[in-house]
Amino acid sequence: MPGNPWFSWSWVADNADLLATRTWQHLLLTLEAVAIAATIAVPLALLVVRRRRLAASVVGVAAVLYTVPSLALFAILAPVLGIGRTPVLVGLVAYALLVLLRQTLAGLQSVDPAVLDAARGVGYGPVQVTARVRLAAALPAVVSGLRLATVSTVALVTVGVVVGYGGLGQLMFEGFRNNFHRAEISAAALACLLLAFLLDVALWAAGRALTPWTRRTT
Amino acid sequence: MSSVLAEALRYLNDPLVWTRPRGLLDLTGQHLVMTLAAVGAAAALALPLGAWLGHSGRGSGLVVAISNTSRALPTLAIILLLATAGLFGNTATVIAAGIFAAPVLLAGAYDGVRGADRAARDAARGLGYSPAGVLWRVEVPLAVPLVAAGVRTAIVQVVATIPLAALAGGGGLGQVIQLGMGTQRYGQVLAGGVLVAALCLVVDGVLAVAQRMVTPRALRDA
Numbered sequence: 313m314p315g316n317p318w319f320s321w322s323w324v325a326d327n328a329d330l331l332a333t334r335t336w337q338h339l340l341l342t343l344e345a346v347a348i349a350a351t352i353a354v355p356l357a358l359l360v361v362r363r364r365r366l367a368a369s370v371v372g373v374a375a376v377l378y379t380v381p382s383l384a385l386f387a388i389l390a391p392v393l394g395i396g397r398t399p400v401l402v403g404l405v406a407y408a409l410l411v412l413l414r415q416t417l418a419g420l421q422s423v424d425p426a427v428l429d430a431a432r433g434v435g436y437g438p439v440q441v442t443a444r445v446r447l448a449a450a451l452p453a454v455v456s457g458l459r460l461a462t463v464s465t466v467a468l469v470t471v472g473v474v475v476g477y478g479g480l481g482q483l484m485f486e487g488f489r490n491n492f493h494r495a496e497i498s499a500a501a502l503a504c505l506l507l508a509f510l511l512d513v514a515l516w517a518a519g520r521a522l523t524p525w526t527r528r529t530t
Numbered sequence: 531m532s533s534v535l536a537e538a539l540r541y542l543n544d545p546l547v548w549t550r551p552r553g554l555l556d557l558t559g560q561h562l563v564m565t566l567a568a569v570g571a572a573a574a575l576a577l578p579l580g581a582w583l584g585h586s587g588r589g590s591g592l593v594v595a596i597s598n599t600s601r602a603l604p605t606l607a608i609i610l611l612l613a614t615a616g617l618f619g620n621t622a623t624v625i626a627a628g629i630f631a632a633p634v635l636l637a638g639a640y641d642g643v644r645g646a647d648r649a650a651r652d653a654a655r656g657l658g659y660s661p662a663g664v665l666w667r668v669e670v671p672l673a674v675p676l677v678a679a680g681v682r683t684a685i686v687q688v689v690a691t692i693p694l695a696a697l698a699g700g701g702g703l704g705q706v707i708q709l710g711m712g713t714q715r716y717g718q719v720l721a722g723g724v725l726v727a728a729l730c731l732v733v734d735g736v737l738a739v740a741q742r743m744v745t746p747r748a749l750r751d752a
Contacts, residue, residue, distance in 0.1 A: 316614070379730040381690030384723035387707045391534045391716035463601045470604040471694065474711060484607050488698070492614035501607035508602030 319502075320495035327496075331483070335503050338479030341397070341472075342465045342511070345404035346412075349461065352405075353412035354454065358442065361420040371417060374410040382407070382471045390475040400472035407468060408461040415460065419453025420446055452526060455519030459512050466508040470500075480504050537717020538724070554706070558729065561702035564620055564695070565688045565733075568627035569635075573681065576632040580639025581673070585665045593640045600633035605691055613698040623695035623702070630691055631684040638680020642673025675745050682737040689730050693722075703729065 324331065360366045382403065389399035423446055431445045470481030478485065480500040487496030520527070541547060548554045583589045605626050612622035646669040654668040693704030706722030709715075742750065 318611075376731065376734075379686050379690060379734055380727040381693050381723075381730060383693040383696075383704060383707060384690075384726040387711065387719045388723040388727075390711075391720060460601070463598070467602050467604045470606045473606070474697070474707075481604070481606060484604070484610050485697070488610040488613065494611060494614045497607055497610050497614065501604055501611070504604050504607070505599065505602050509599070512598070512602075 316492065316494050318494050319498045323495040324499050327499075331499065331503060334480050334483050334500070335507060337477075338466070338469050338504070339507060339511075341401060341404065341469050341477075341479055342462060342507075345401055345465050346408050346458065346462050348401075348405045349408035349412050350458065353409050353457075354416055354447075357413055357416035357420055358446070361417060361446075367417055367421070371414055374413050377406065378410045382468055383474060386472060386475045395476040397477045399475045400469070400477045403472070404465050404468060408465050411461040411464065412454070412457045415453050415457025416450060419450030419457075422453070423449040448523075451523050452519065455515060455522070459515045459519075462511050462515060463508045466504060466511065470504065480507075534716045534720055537715065538720040539717075541718050541721045542725075554703075554725065557701060557703050557705060558725075560620070561689070561692055561726075561729065564624050564627070564692050564700075564702055565685060568624045568688050568692075569631050569681070569685050571624070572628040572631040572684070573635055576635035577639045577677065580636040581643045581665065581670065584640040584643030584673070585661075585669060587644070590640075590644075593637060597633040597637040600630070603629070605630050606694055606697065609694055609698045609700075618698060619695065619700035620702075622698060623692060623700045626694075627688045627691050631688050634684040634687065635677075635680050638677050638683075639673065642676030642680075643669045645676065646672040671746055672749070675741075675749055678741040678744055682734070682741055685737060686730055686734045689733050690726070693726050 356370070360370050385403045385406065386399055389402055393399040393402060427449070428441060428445060431441050436444065469479045470484060472478040473481035473485045480503050483500035484497045487493040487500065490496065546553070580593070583593060608626040608629060609622050612625060613619075617625070643665070650668050650672065651664060654664045659667065692700075692702045693707060695702050696704030696708035703722060703726045706725065707719050710718030710720075710722060
């Protein structure tokens with residue numbers, strides 16, 4: 313097919329505005345979903361971590377829910393919540409929540425009991441133990457959970473196009489319907505990858521700044 | 531909402547919906563065949579490569595980079611791009627799902643072989659095993675639990691990804707969802723979604739049993 317290149321800079325230049333708008337939508341949706349998921353997952357993990365049975369069943373339920381396919385989840389949510397941004401956001405929060413919950417619980421469970429005893433021994437109350445020892449020790453696991461959740465959410469947003477709100481997924485689908493316009497699909501896919509990469513690096517840097525003790529200085 | 535639910539139940543209760551040609555049974559079969567093809571092809575490439583990289587200890591950065599970036603790769607874009615190249619429907623989906631599954635399998639095989647007990651590896655070497663012998667008779671059996679976990683994750687994720695095929699004219703259970711969306715029959719959409727989710731859970735359950743069976747007895751926990 314002549315005139316239908318796999319990638320075209322001129323398409324990117326001509327449609328910079330559109331690309332920016334869709335990327336912005338994509339970014340906002342991702343950040344919102346991960347932020348909501350994190351505000352639910354971290355307190356929930358703190359709540360269940362000391363009850364072994366409960367923690368195991370929470371992780372089990374999360375694992376089962378995670379196997380529900382994205383297209384199906386969005387499709388199930390659409391009749392209930394209507395078409396548009398809400399069903400996509402709810403679906404994304406659900407998936408991010410599962411990843412974050414599992415990672416946070418793993419992080420909290422890996423805290424050395426001796427360290428907790430030591431903290432209590434120097435006079436920390438329960439709140440201080442939680443805030444300054446448990447959470448601090450779990451922080452690296454939480455950060456890696458956030459990175460995982462963010463990167464997969466970026467990819468997942470594109471599927472939201474089936475219920476009418478897909479950010480960059482919109483461009484992919486429009487390009488497909490528009491005489492199989494490859495340049496549009498590949499530009500959107502690359503923007504997606506770039507967005508995921510930048511968010512991942514930002515979270516990595518934030519995690520590094522927040523946990524200076526994990527860097528051994530000699 | 532209740533009318534949607536009623537419509538979904540009516541749809542699922544109609545025997546003809548299941549048994550007619552290109553009905554639900556056919557679509558489920560297609561779905562599973564596509565899954566097997568995708569994971570099989572990905573496994574044929576990724577498992578030996580992962581095992582070899584793990585054995586030689588090379589390419590750890592590569593494996594990590596591949597498995598990280600691949601998470602951000604929108605499968606939808608791959609399916610659509612392949613379609614624009616003339617690869618419509620099932621072939622495109624199998625390729626896209628294979629690309630999706632390969633990093634998971636690669637990471638599983640790599641971590642499994644890499645993480646094999648050093649002492650066991652050294653002991654085998656001390657007994658005069660060749661490098662291939664060490665790999666086949668010590669590292670690979672020790673890696674089985676992680677590799678099996680990777681394969682299970684990959685298969686379930688692929689079952690959950692195949693529905694996207696319907697967006698580019700492919701088969702599988704995604705067709706039910708896609709058709710329902712197109713004709714605004716949300717009961718059918720719901721029915722399709724529930725069916726795919728149920729298929730994922732059944733496959734995961736079957737694989738959990740299989741995973742336990744392939745794990746060498748000595749490595750099973752209690």
